[in-house]
Amino acid sequence: MAKTESTLKNMVLTLLVITGVAGTSLGFMFELTKGPIEAAKKAKQEAAIKMVMPEFDSLEKDTTIANTNFFRASSNGELVGIAIEAVSPKGFSGNIKIMVGFKPDGTIINYQVLEHKETPGLGTKMADWFKTDKGKQSILGKHPETNKLTVSKDGGEVDAITAATISSRAFLDAVRIAYETYNDNKSNEPVAANTSAEEGGTE
Amino acid sequence: MNQWNNFSKGFFKENAVFTLLLGMCPTLGVTSSAFDGLGMGLATTFVLVMANLVIAIIKNLIPDKVRIPAFIVVIATFVTIVEMTMQAYLPDLFESLGLFIPLIVVNCLVLGRAEAFASKNNIGSSIIDGLGMGLGFAMALTILGAIREILGSGKIFGTVVFPEDYGMLVFVLAPGAFIALGYLIAFINQVKKEA
Numbered sequence: 001m002a003k004t005e006s007t008l009k010n011m012v013l014t015l016l017v018i019t020g021v022a023g024t025s026l027g028f029m030f031e032l033t034k035g036p037i038e039a040a041k042k043a044k045q046e047a048a049i050k051m052v053m054p055e056f057d058s059l060e061k062d063t064t065i066a067n068t069n070f071f072r073a074s075s076n077g078e079l080v081g082i083a084i085e086a087v088s089p090k091g092f093s094g095n096i097k098i099m100v101g102f103k104p105d106g107t108i109i110n111y112q113v114l115e116h117k118e119t120p121g122l123g124t125k126m127a128d129w130f131k132t133d134k135g136k137q138s139i140l141g142k143h144p145e146t147n148k149l150t151v152s153k154d155g156g157e158v159d160a161i162t163a164a165t166i167s168s169r170a171f172l173d174a175v176r177i178a179y180e181t182y183n184d185n186k187s188n189e190p191v192a193a194n195t196s197a198e199e200g201g202t203e
Numbered sequence: 204m205n206q207w208n209n210f211s212k213g214f215f216k217e218n219a220v221f222t223l224l225l226g227m228c229p230t231l232g233v234t235s236s237a238f239d240g241l242g243m244g245l246a247t248t249f250v251l252v253m254a255n256l257v258i259a260i261i262k263n264l265i266p267d268k269v270r271i272p273a274f275i276v277v278i279a280t281f282v283t284i285v286e287m288t289m290q291a292y293l294p295d296l297f298e299s300l301g302l303f304i305p306l307i308v309v310n311c312l313v314l315g316r317a318e319a320f321a322s323k324n325n326i327g328s329s330i331i332d333g334l335g336m337g338l339g340f341a342m343a344l345t346i347l348g349a350i351r352e353i354l355g356s357g358k359i360f361g362t363v364v365f366p367e368d369y370g371m372l373v374f375v376l377a378p379g380a381f382i383a384l385g386y387l388i389a390f391i392n393q394v395k396k397e398a
Contacts, residue, residue: 006266014265018273022280029284036291044294119376163372
């Protein structure tokens with residue numbers, strides 16, 4: 001087969017055909033992987049919720065709150081925890097997105113780091129650091145009202161990750177944002193408000 | 204025998220990383236662990252083989268003056284396919300490789316093989332060339348990743364060898380990639396000299 005000549009018509013036609021074929025096959029591929037990509041994202045979010053919440057039998061997403069994912073978990077009709085997604089832009093390189101689980105009274109149950117671009121080996125340690133019960137590292141079981149959740153360098157009660165103070169600050173900033181979201185929205189859901197009122201009445 | 208040479212040249216004689224010094228961006232960027240290096244290498248191998256195959260098939264249809272844009276479109280298509288597939292079925296690996304997956308498009312190795320080999324040779328040889336070059340690249344990235352992982356964080360493929368506190372942090376960071384790569388190339392040049 002002879003080589004195609006480099007005339008204008010040939011060049012335009014060839015590029016048109018190649019980009020056309022490429023575009024079509026990518027569109028087809030996109031349709032094919034759209035489902036699994038969604039499923040993978042959802043599975044990750046669900047795993048994170050399970051991680052930060054105590055045992056629950058029903059989970060309800062609050063869609064009234066804009067710009068964030070806010071989940072209420074309940075067991076036998078009683079609210080056992082709230083999972084909130086929060087993003088801090090103060091990371092060492094980009095946003096840090098975490099999911100924090102709060103007890104109905106605001107105590108931190110657990111957290112899970114969802115997305116970040118921190119330095120491997122330094123900032124990435126935050127996935128476990130603030131869960132480890134060593135020195136003043138752990139934030140589990142702390143309450144953001146009564147415990148000052150900032151790094152010790154800033155006068156707080158949490159030990160920052162060694163050599164990753166900026167990542168630690170950003171992480172704690174995300175926790176603070178999550179707590180504020182919790183505080184602003186904990187009672188604006190009628191169902192949740194009723195539950196806590198009933199609890200108060202029986203005690 | 205000729206095809207065997209064609210395949211094996213990618214591992215040692217014309218290894219992309221150690222000899223040709225092509226594709227340095229992913230080499231230095233993603234090799235902070237052996238597993239990431241391997242994943243990146245295999246993704247690149249797939250793109251190389253598929254791009255070489257398609258380009259070898261259509262090489263006579265492409266006018267010479269527009270061959271580079273045509274090659275880039277073919278390469279970019281396969282990279283996007285890899286990106287979407289990985290995002291769907293290997294989300295964890297996709298997350299740790301991040302931005303480097305779309306950047307396979309600009310990996311000089313892929314365009315270099317398309318231009319230097321696939322556009323001049325038949326389909327069979329082009330596939331074998333892509334496979335050899337790609338697996339050689341994957342091997343280099345895995346070795347570099349393993350060295351950095353073990354020196355930096357005391358692990359190999361995620362298995363703990365010694366506690367992380369004794370690791371040399373510099374090997375996890377970018378400068379460590381340059382240091383480790385420099386010593387590896389020196390070592391390989393020495394071996395070549397003696398051989």
